[in-house]
Amino acid sequence: MTGHITVVGLGTGDESQLTLGVWRRLQEASPHIYARTGRHPVFAWLQENGIAFTTFDHLYERHDDFEDVYASIADELLALASADPQRKIVYAVPGHPMVAERTTQLLRECCPEAGVELAVLGGESFLDQSFLRLGFDPIEGFQLLDATRLGAKLLNPQLHTVIGQVYDAFTASDAKLALMDVYPDDYPVVVGHALGVEGEERILRVPLYELDRVEGYGNLSLIWVPRSDEESLQNRSFHRLHEIVEILRSPEGCPWDREQTHASIRKNFIEETYEVLETIDDDDPDAMCEELGDVLLQIMLHAQMEQETGAFTVYDVIQGLNEKLIRRHPHVFGTKEADNADDALANWQAVKDEEKAKKGVDTAQVSRLAGVPRDLPGLMKAWKLQKKAAEVGFDWDRIEDVYAKIEEELQELREAAGADEEEARAELGDLLFAVVNAARFLKADPEEALARTNRKFVARFSYIEQKLQENGKSFDETNLEEMEFFWQEAKKVSKNSLS
Template sequence: MQPHITVVGLGSGNEDQLTLGVWKLLQAADKLYLRTDQHPMVTMLTMNNIAYESFDALYESHDTFEGVYEAIAGELIALAKSATAGIIYAVPGHPMVAEMTVQLLRDRCSQEGITLQLLGGESFLDQAFLRLGFDPIDGFQLLNGTALSVHSLNPQLHTVIGQVYDTFTASDAKLTLMELYPDDMEVVVGHALGVVGEEKIHRIPLFELDHLQDYGNLSLVWIPRTDEDKLRNRTFARLHEIVEVLRSPEGCPWDREQTHQSLRKNLIEEAYEVLETFDEEDPDHMAEELGDLLLQIMLHSQIEAEEGGFTVLDVIEALNEKLIRRHPHVFGEALAGDANEALQNWQQIKQEEKRQKGIDPEELPLLSGVPRELPGLMKAYKLQKKAAAVGFDWNRLEDVLEVVESELAEVKEAIAQFSKKEQQEEIGDLLFSVVNLARFLKVEPEEAMTGANRKFFERFGYIEKQLRLKGKNFDQTDLQEMESLWQEAKKVLYIDNN
């Protein structure tokens, strides 16, 4: 006879809810095994002289639940193979609801030549629907309290969190929930729902979730669904929906008219506004500007979605796959001891991706790969860096300074003798040589320029403020007075900034 395991559900704990078919099997069982004897139905088994063995001892001999469940499944398979008749394995609730040992048996029994039969029982969800009074058709999800992630949360779904065994699990769940939900939002904790004399239902603010001391094997947490804007506005789905509405016929006339080309300058401006916040000590402002930049990505994605190109979900998918693919030292088996090795991995994988697209990296121009639309100083820096990598570079600082001085002399000559077009060309050469000097000194020219702009802004603002204090405007002053205030600003602002 082929080895046989029958898995039955003991229900939610109320003996009146136990199915007749399961009860008959329990009474007739030759060998009955329980995952745990910590369940209200065990009392009924004892009262009816039904013998059983439990696997509770395995919980003490393993450090993780996963280890316990693996051990239980292994023992059941061994017991089934050695038994002369089939064995009965009873689990709390329903065999297919939050029961990892059953999932392991489903995966392994066929490979081991064992017949596996499952018989349902009332799960804790049945009592949750009854006792808490919500209909899952409105939108429902069941999550594991021992592995809760904020990325799984959706405020528009009723959320039941099972396997909240103790205050430690409740504390971890609370911290995760508070990433999305307000601290004082009411949540419901249910213990032994539907079990006469043992049921407890607590309605408490979220921040008190780990204050309760009566958690156990039959505990759950319920967060009612809500369409409240404050919560929905913290989800990516809501952002996606809003952008779709803005671009719809019923949306905003300005947003509807935008194209990739018309939004070019907006994308650049928003990126630079984000950069400005890096020098401020204002996280709220940074969050706001990052949001404005994210909006540009959403708008461009929505334009493509309307034209049948791609959606923002395609953008996210491609990015996720690229990040995983280019970080084999994180998501694979490659090694990277430091940032340089990680960067080398990244570059090697980029080259391989090009080959897979039919592009030979060896045949590409050395200076390819520098974005055409980069700001001038940044683009010059990257071009020079690529050229320097193959030895096209000066060896001494003195040589670089000579080039800068030579280019400055050519600018002076162009001013004296040549046209505006030639003057522009010579000024470009001078700027390019200054970028080369910055690179040689390991100074980011764009950052240096940003600092110079900021310094000019502050000093000129000081001049304007001092004139105002004197009751003057710019029409009532001259260059000599402004130069004097400029020199004063250099001293005053230097002291303030240091």
């Protein structure tokens, strides 16, 4: 080894929190003591006792990012240790060296490669004071999180949560926003300043929305979010949804849910999907939120049925999806590039082809029409089949040719309509298929086009119903001529509303 560094923890309060071993090491090492920061209650007492030290506070002013500060500290310590292998350097940090202390981790990573011997001596961490001063037992369930890296996905309301590294009001504000994704705005939280430091300790209980209005944030500040089993908090979590579906399908659950199979609720999936599409067409976010939940329930039920057989769980579904999304977006998660949507789709298709090859599928032998779901709605399936055929050149050259084909199929339908019912149905299908071709040339999704016409029909027919009601009439008391009059009136009303 070419040098020696010992990291010691100073505790979070005054000198009474120093361990005897750390105190002796500090006495032996002076003046070769280096402190991450001099802003700690112990250092005034060290000076009174003739213990000399150097701080790295100047690095905080030199860098804008904490990670850069910590990297610079580690680099300087390694340089000092390497310059004089006989010198036993002591590096002093607040609290415990292995609790929320990034520089210790950097030294653990770098010292072996640099040939520097590293030792770590513990000290009382801010967690000890948290348990003592805030009065909760971590055995009930506890997590420690970093305020500078806080995100809703890390939060679990069933655990006591202590948030460290709350250096200032800006950090507290970021923490508040992350917490509000999980907890109600008025959820009670506790802010602790300088816990265990006589004359400086402050403990404040505030509603969550006031978290960043508290004064006094600094190096010795933390936030405690007490645990809760309140159902409203659990209902925002995915694991609670999984638990509820498990209960519904259990022997003690719902008789109806227990009896369902993939086949019995197949139609539900289709219906719920179309209800979501309706909310999209209506531009109704509240209804969309509810209907998306109904679709998610269908996914959970199908996954739960397979979990009961041991085939897979919903977490396997999520894992497979995550891996596929990363794999098929090499321009986002890899080294490939995509300057536009066409490039992105090309990357997606290339990865998809690679996946098939790995499974032993010879893409050259696969039909060009493969990959179109069997049970798609007819118009949508026709559109996709035609699009795939067009990719290899099997397509009309001009839309005028498509119009001619529509006229041809219409004439064949007229001829078959009065003669053969089965042939008429076949000719009707040919006519619809030709109309889909026209939609494709016009770059109009036929399903969407027909859906718009359906909505228009409903609106105009509803107008007829309204006018009849205003006139005190029923459908039995009107005729086609009067209904046509109201229909034309509805067309004028809709045109005026758009102008």
